[in-house]
Amino acid sequence: DNILDHMIMNGDLEPMIVVTPTFNGGNCSAQNFYQEFRANVVPFVEGKYSTYAESTDAAGIEASRMHRAYGGFSMGGVSTWAVMQNCLDMVGYFMPLSGDHWDGNSAQEKAQSIGNAINKAGLTPRDYFIFAATGSDDIAYPNISPQVEAMKPMSQFVYTSDFSQGNFYFLVAPGLTHWWGYVRHYVYDALPYFFH
Numbered sequence: 001d002n003i004l005d006h007m008i009m010n011g012d013l014e015p016m017i018v019v020t021p022t023f024n025g026g027n028c029s030a031q032n033f034y035q036e037f038r039a040n041v042v043p044f045v046e047g048k049y050s051t052y053a054e055s056t057d058a059a060g061i062e063a064s065r066m067h068r069a070y071g072g073f074s075m076g077g078v079s080t081w082a083v084m085q086n087c088l089d090m091v092g093y094f095m096p097l098s099g100d101h102w103d104g105n106s107a108q109e110k111a112q113s114i115g116n117a118i119n120k121a122g123l124t125p126r127d128y129f130i131f132a133a134t135g136s137d138d139i140a141y142p143n144i145s146p147q148v149e150a151m152k153p154m155s156q157f158v159y160t161s162d163f164s165q166g167n168f169y170f171l172v173a174p175g176l177t178h179w180w181g182y183v184r185h186y187v188y189d190a191l192p193y194f195f196h
Contacts, residue, residue, distance in 0.1 A: 001149040003184055004018065004187075007192070012081065012151050012192050013191055013192060016050065016195075017049050019041065021036075023036070023075075030078040030079040030099075031082050031164075032078070033082065033083070034083045034086040034087050037083055037090075042061060043056045043065065045145065046061065051064065051066075051067065052067040058089075058120065061089075065090055066127075067194075069089070069091065070083045070091050070093075070094055070156075071096065071097060071187075072096070072099065073098055073186075074097070074099050074140065075099060075145070076142060077100070078099040078101070080096035080097075080099065080100075081102070081103075081114065082093055082102070084090045084114060084117065084130070085103060085113060085117040086091050088117060088118065088128060090122060092127065092129065093128070093129050093130075093194045093195065094129070094131075094132075095130075095133075095186075095187075095190050095194075096130070098119070098134040098138050098140040098178055099139075099140055100147050101113065101114060101147060107149065110136065110147045111154060112154075114151065115151075115156045119156070124156065124169045125155075125158050126167065128167060129163055129167045129194070130168045130169070131169050131189075132156075133190060134172060134173070134176075135172070135173045135174075135176025135178070135182060136176065137175055137176060138176060139177075139178045143171070145169075150168045151168065152164075152168075164196075171189060174176075
């Protein structure tokens, strides 16, 4: 919270609402949390706070999707890919951190399932943005890195750190491991790319 406050104060970020739900417990998991996100989290937040959504119906949520992001670390990264696959009509920016997509057995299958969801949604590469990150010594690196490499040549993704030119970037932090404490570094690097 202090990082975000200071980034807003310094002009690195516009003021934003940050929601931190969990999918631990009940019948939720990283792979199916998108159902709760779609049915309850987004409508509740958009209805309670002053946001860009003019209404909480499907049309209002879709019209404001480029003002909404989803991201998470570890299993939260897994949930980010699932939200991307299933909620492209609600979200424009994605920040999967140290977690790969679990729909598919190979890197190619994982990449293709995301590509298929984008094609089904009828979106162009300017309609969604992904800033993924992990550490070079993170246990997730051997899983997410091949997926990223499989995504790079696909027409749905334009790989670059300049989001005015593309829509997909993968930051690898040298030497960092799978620890929640590093999330603040990834968030600090990623969030300024969002909402432009």
